[in-house]
Each structure stands twice: as C-alpha cells, then as structure tokens.
Amino acid sequence: MVSPRLIAKIEAEEPTLRLAVLIDADNAQAAVIEGLLAEIARFGEATVKRIYGDFTAPTSSSWKKVLQQYAIKPVQQFAYSTGKNATDSTLIIDAMDLLYTRKFDGFCLITSDSDFTGLAMRLREEGITVLGFGEKKTPDAFRNACHKFVFTEVLRSSAAIEPTALAKKAENDQKSTLPQLPVEVVETKQEFPKKFVLAALEQSSDDAGWAHLGTFGSYLTKLQPDFDSRLYGYKKPSDLVKAKTELFVTEERQAPGSTQKVLYLRAK
Numbered sequence: 288m289v290s291p292r293l294i295a296k297i298e299a300e301e302p303t304l305r306l307a308v309l310i311d312a313d314n315a316q317a318a319v320i321e322g323l324l325a326e327i328a329r330f331g332e333a334t335v336k337r338i339y340g341d342f343t344a345p346t347s348s349s350w351k352k353v354l355q356q357y358a359i360k361p362v363q364q365f366a367y368s369t370g371k372n373a374t375d376s377t378l379i380i381d382a383m384d385l386l387y388t389r390k391f392d393g394f395c396l397i398t399s400d401s402d403f404t405g406l407a408m409r410l411r412e413e414g415i416t417v418l419g420f421g422e423k424k425t426p427d428a429f430r431n432a433c434h435k436f437v438f439t440e441v442l443r444s445s446a447a448i449e450p451t452a453l454a455k456k457a458e459n460d461q462k463s464t465l466p467q468l469p470v471e472v473v474e475t476k477q478e479f480p481k482k483f484v485l486a487a488l489e490q491s492s493d494d495a496g497w498a499h500l501g502t503f504g505s506y507l508t509k510l511q512p513d514f515d516s517r518l519y520g521y522k523k524p525s526d527l528v529k530a531k532t533e534l535f536v537t538e539e540r541q542a543p544g545s546t547q548k549v550l551y552l553r554a555k
Contacts, residue, residue: 304331304392311398312340317349322442339378341366399425407432430513441517477518500550
C-alpha cells in the first residue's frame with residue numbers, strides 16, 4: 288500500500304511537462320548531447336527519446352557511442368537514395384503517431400533542418416509546446432515555428448568546441464622551427480539587440496514602467512523564440528539585466544505571501 292505521505296508529496300509537487308525528444312541524426316551533433324538533455328530537463332521530463340538516421344554509415348559513429356549511455360532509442364533508416372528525405376519522413380510519421388496518443392505535453396525537435404517547419408506548426412495547432420534545438424545555421428522559418436528555440440552552440444562544453452581554422456593550422460604545422468604559442472578557442476558573442484529588448488520591455492511593463500523579470504522574459508521569447516541570454520555571455524536573464532546598467536534599473540521586491548524576492552526592471 289502506498290503511503291499517504293508519499294501521495295501527498297507527489298500531489299504537492301509542481302506538474303512536469305511530459306516531453307517527446309526526437310533527434311535528427313543527420314542534422315545534430317553528438318558532442319552536445321549531455322548539455323542538450325540537461326537543458327531539456329529544465330522544461331520537463333523526457334519520457335520518450337528517439338534518434339533517426341542511418342547508423343550503418345560512418346558519419347553516425349559519434350552517435351553510436353552515446354545512445355546506450357543516455358538511453359536513446361535509435362530508429363534505423365537506410366539511405367535508399369541520395370539525400371535525407373527518408374529520415375525526415377520517418378521522424379515526422381513517428382511524431383504524428385506520438386501526438387495522437389495524447390500522452391505528451393510537448394515535443395523537442397533536435398535539428399537544424401527547415402524541413403521540420405511544417406511539423407512544428409502542426410504540433411502547435413494541436414496546442415502542444417514545441418521546443419527546437421539546433422545550430423546557428425538553422426533557418427528562421429523553423430526557429431520561429433517553435434515556442435522556444437535554443438542554439439546548441441551555447442550547450443557545448445569548452446572542450447567540445449571544434450577548433451578554429453587558426454587552431455587547426457597551429458596543430459598541423461609541425462615542421463615550423465618557431466615556438467608555437469597555445470591557441471585558445473574563443474566563442475564569438477552576438478551583438479546585443481538593444482532596440483528589440485527595450486521595445487519588448489516597454490510592451491511588458493506596467494504604467495510606472497516596471498516589469499517583472501519573468502513577464503519580460505516570456506514576452507521576449509514570444510516575439511523571438513531563439514532569444515537566449517547565453518548568446519550574449521550571460522548564464523541567466525537576471526545576470527544580463529543586472530549587468531546592463533546602462534540600459535536597465537533593477538529592483539528586488541518581496542513576493543506577495545512569500546518570503547522570496549523577485550526581480551523587477553525598467554528602462555534607464
């Protein structure tokens with residue numbers, strides 16, 4: 288018999304989104320899998336994890352090393368012809384089958400391919416949360432079709448970042464008699480979209496010009512699903528607004544009926 292205390296504890300916990308994680312092996316990198324699953328865990332529970340591709344091909348060797356470790360189910364799709372349409376079709380068919388089970392609150396689509404834009408839009412029409420994960424080369428169409436899009440570059444550990452052309456040159460130039468200095472791989476930050484952020488703050492603020500950080504962040508994501516503070520060198524949105532003292536004034540307030548404090552901000 289289940290303990291009444293255990294039942295009470297379970298009922299008291301916040302509900303977790305049940306997520307289906309579908310990975311396009313042709314357009315995703317195995318090097319980011321650890322950070323990827325950790326990021327997905329922030330949104331909910333990955334109850335289904337599947338990856339689609341031709342795992343007999345040498346290009347899939349990096350994925351074969353991590354599938355068992357992270358309990359990801361491979362769905363083999365042979366390349367019957369040149370191209371990747373067979374893999375895309377299998378993933379889309381599986382996604383629709385999972386959708387009609389009505390067991391999932393959201394789908395995580397890991398791909399940099401715009402061919403999945405239609406799938407993302409169809410899932411949204413059903414009231415399902417769509418989270419996209421892909422590289423910066425991902426077309427805008429797919430990014431904007433998702434409720435939230437995360438660039439996988441920000442999930443990469445520093446050790447997993449591919450060497451720059453300069454680093455490769457230094458490594459391959461073994462015949463040089465000159466001492467070689469160590470080459471550091473530096474991640475280039477994107478230019479901060481000042482006008483966009485200030486306009487979003489104005490729309491999400493109250494009559495006095497103040498906005499709750501959560502409300503502000505939610506509005507940013509609705510306008511631009513791929514907005515992420517990590518692209519600009521800040522781990523969290525709160526870190527970003529506190530650091531941008533030339534743009535924002537921040538203030539911590541006591542939350543009603545709670546001992547916790549919440550962050551508010553307004554334009555300077």
